[in-house]
Amino acid sequence: xxxxxxxxxxxxxxxxxxxxxxxxxxVGLFGMIMVxxxxxxxxxxxxxxxxxxxxxxxxxxxxxxREHPFGTDFQGRDNLTMVIHGGKDVLLVAFLAGVLTxxxxxxxxxxxxFFGGAVDSFLMTITDIWLTIPRFLLLVVVATxxxxxxxxxxxxxxxxxxxxxxxxxxxxxxxxLKKREYVEAAQLLDLGAGHIILRExxxxxxxxxxxxxxxxxxxxxxxxxxxxxxGVVPFGNNWGVxxxxxxxxxxxxxxxxxxxxxxxxxxxxxxxxxxxxFSRSLEEIFNPRLRAGV
Amino acid sequence: xxxxxxxxxxxxSLTLTGILGKIWGNFWVRTIAKKIFIVWVVVTLxxxxxxxxxxxxxxxxxxxxxxxxxxxxxxRTRAAALMRIDLDAPLSEQYxxxxxxxxxxxLGDSYVLARGxxxxxxxxxxxxxxxxxxxxxxxxSFVLGMFLGMLAAYKRNSWLDHLLTNFxxxxxxIPNTLTAIILVLFLGxxxxxxxxxxxxxxxxxxxQPGFTWEFIADLFxxxxxxxxxxxxxxxxxxxxxxxxxxxxxxxxxxxxxARARGLTDMRIITxxxxxxxxxxxxxxxxxxxxxxxxxxxxxxxxxxxxGVGLLLGxxxxxxxxxxxxxxxxxxxxxxxxxxxxxxxxxxWLDPRIRIQRGVE
Numbered sequence: 249x250x251x252x253x254x255x256x257x258x259x260x261x262x263x264x265x266x267x268x269x270x271x272x273x274x275v276g277l278f279g280m281i282m283v284x285x286x287x288x289x290x291x292x293x294x295x296x297x298x299x300x301x302x303x304x305x306x307x308x309x310x311x312x313x314r315e316h317p318f319g320t321d322f323q324g325r326d327n328l329t330m331v332i333h334g335g336k337d338v339l340l341v342a343f344l345a346g347v348l349t350x351x352x353x354x355x356x357x358x359x360x361x362f363f364g365g366a367v368d369s370f371l372m373t374i375t376d377i378w379l380t381i382p383r384f385l386l387l388v389v390v391a392t393x394x395x396x397x398x399x400x401x402x403x404x405x406x407x408x409x410x411x412x413x414x415x416x417x418x419x420x421x422x423x424x425l426k427k428r429e430y431v432e433a434a435q436l437l438d439l440g441a442g443h444i445i446l447r448e449x450x451x452x453x454x455x456x457x458x459x460x461x462x463x464x465x466x467x468x469x470x471x472x473x474x475x476x477x478x479g480v481v482p483f484g485n486n487w488g489v490x491x492x493x494x495x496x497x498x499x500x501x502x503x504x505x506x507x508x509x510x511x512x513x514x515x516x517x518x519x520x521x522x523x524x525x526f527s528r529s530l531e532e533i534f535n536p537r538l539r540a541g542v
Numbered sequence: 543x544x545x546x547x548x549x550x551x552x553x554x555s556l557t558l559t560g561i562l563g564k565i566w567g568n569f570w571v572r573t574i575a576k577k578i579f580i581v582w583v584v585v586t587l588x589x590x591x592x593x594x595x596x597x598x599x600x601x602x603x604x605x606x607x608x609x610x611x612x613x614x615x616x617x618r619t620r621a622a623a624l625m626r627i628d629l630d631a632p633l634s635e636q637y638x639x640x641x642x643x644x645x646x647x648x649l650g651d652s653y654v655l656a657r658g659x660x661x662x663x664x665x666x667x668x669x670x671x672x673x674x675x676x677x678x679x680x681x682x683s684f685v686l687g688m689f690l691g692m693l694a695a696y697k698r699n700s701w702l703d704h705l706l707t708n709f710x711x712x713x714x715x716i717p718n719t720l721t722a723i724i725l726v727l728f729l730g731x732x733x734x735x736x737x738x739x740x741x742x743x744x745x746x747x748x749x750q751p752g753f754t755w756e757f758i759a760d761l762f763x764x765x766x767x768x769x770x771x772x773x774x775x776x777x778x779x780x781x782x783x784x785x786x787x788x789x790x791x792x793x794x795x796x797x798x799x800a801r802a803r804g805l806t807d808m809r810i811i812t813x814x815x816x817x818x819x820x821x822x823x824x825x826x827x828x829x830x831x832x833x834x835x836x837x838x839x840x841x842x843x844x845x846x847x848x849g850v851g852l853l854l855g856x857x858x859x860x861x862x863x864x865x866x867x868x869x870x871x872x873x874x875x876x877x878x879x880x881x882x883x884x885x886x887x888x889x890w891l892d893p894r895i896r897i898q899r900g901v902e
Contacts, residue, residue, distance in 0.1 A: 377580050382836040382873045389866050392858050466715045473717040474840050513720045520715040
């Protein structure tokens with residue numbers, strides 16, 4: 249476990265260095281603060297703000313007012329409270345799916361590039377097949393068959409369908425790292441595949457992997473929104489369910505109910521944009537050529 | 543084309559393995575074999591997923607039929623007739639039956655949406671709408687994205703570049719469902735700029751398809767808003783890809799040489815930079831042509847556009863499994879055909895690839 253401990257420590261050092269660099273880029277800093285703020289509101293908010301448990305027939309579909317800044321929905325519930333309570337599941341699925349997707353992609357990509365030969369052509373054939381299949385449709389079809397009733401299962405499903413593109417990118421990264429002197433030196437020293445991949449290559453790809461993680465999160469939210477809209481993932485109260493319910497209740501044709509649509513949709517878009525801002529400035533930091541303007 | 547006859551001269555023995563090896567060595571034979579393999583994987587996967595997963599639709603369908611007053615016996619024969627499979631046969635036998643029908647071009651019959659109507663007929667009635675709406679938008683977004691991406695690459699690190707790239711990254715991450723709802727809400731309901739009837743359905747009632755001015759005008763009026771959504775949600779990707787592709791082309795020696803030779807900027811942009819930078823994008827265009835159907839499912843729901851996406855939505859809502867399976871199959875085949883097209887195009891556009899294939 250010492251190997252693991254050391255790589256964890258060097259990873260920590262990396263993160264502190266990264267944070268210092270992020271502070272230099274204002275857009276990235278803003279993105280990061282927004283991501284943190286939304287996460288905080290979604291996870292701590294529900295503990296502070298009491299949930300909306302019952303309908304208020306006298307308050308149905310009211311536009312924004314002082315008591316209800318985001319208006320009320322088709323059952324007279326306060327949209328602001330609903331948005332605060334509805335973020336947890338969306339973020340959790342996005343994060344879990346992002347981590348799982350990245351994990352599978354890194355494993356497949358790194359193993360494929362490192363071992364080459366038959367392993368490589370086998371894994372890449374599978375990846376290519378998986379890339380060619382219209383995955384979103386397959387996801388829709390499978391989601392109607394399996395009851396995706398909890399956060400974990402949805403995350404697993406999204407990552408099963410999301411990994412191949414990223415795996416190809418990781419593979420080409422590892423291929424280029426493989427030609428570096430320090431990797432060749434490690435190979436000559438016969439340090440073993442596990443050691444070389446985990447201790448020599450991965451730390452040098454951490455930047456890249458972090459950006460990949462964020463983009464995997466945004467695409468998880470993208471697909472999740474679509475699935476919820478189709479009504480194939482019925483669980484709990486979350487932003488997706490909020491806007492698709494409002495849509496199903498024809499809020500779109502009722503200007504008074506517009507807020508019920510715009511509040512959850514705004515939350516999703518804001519979170520997506522924050523992630524993108526954050527990752528774009530990360531890219532700028534990690535890729536010195538972009539910074540220097542070469 | 544000369545590509546098709548390219549085989550390796552080294553294995554010219556007349557033995558059976560030699561001949562087989564020669565056939566396998568042919569690039570196109572191998573490509574086609576791979577494509578057929580992928581179609582087979584998808585068909586098999588969906589067949590077994592639908593039958594092996596919990597919540598087996600066949601059983602559910604039988605229970606539905608029994609609820610509507612049929613005896614179990616009747617319900618089973620009815621289900622077997624509609625799904626054209628012998629439900630008591632072992633799974634492997636059902637599978638071969640199904641595959642046999644598929645090879646004959648028979649996708650089975652719908653059992654909820656249009657009871658007993660062949661799935662193939664239903665899908666092909668809807669396909670032109672999706673191909674038209676998504677295809678046109680794809681081309682618009684491709685051309686626009688190429689232009690803007692090149693502009694950004696030429697003006698690297700200017701405010702225009704930052705604006706364009708940030709804008710692209712932003713619109714790339716907004717789910718297209720949300721864009722569609724926002725457009726309907728603001729254009730149709732709040733500002734009332736576009737009549738709502740133009741955002742529901744793909745034609746006004748009473749308009750007959752044909753080469754009439756009325757039809758074409760109506761077609762494009764109904765297409766305008768969904769088309770904007772498709773363009774908006776794909777533009778960012780094209781722009782970013784073209785920007786990075788142009789940036790790397792601009793660094794190539796032959797561009798520097800062209801500049802040194804004193805060629806005009808226009809000539810360099812069109813003949814040297816543009817042509818080479820767009821190469822990888824053309825492949826991507828062909829690939830996304832294949833994903834036309836997949837991209838349309840949610841948007842067609844919102845605009846009640848009469849395409850395959852809407853059909854899939856309806857099939858999902860009614861759990862019409864043969865239709866779902868049929869759409870998945872047709873979509874996979876379009877994806878595979880268009881990636882094959884991409885391979886062809888790439889070889890034709892880039893002689894270096896063609897030579898490599900010859901050597902293989």
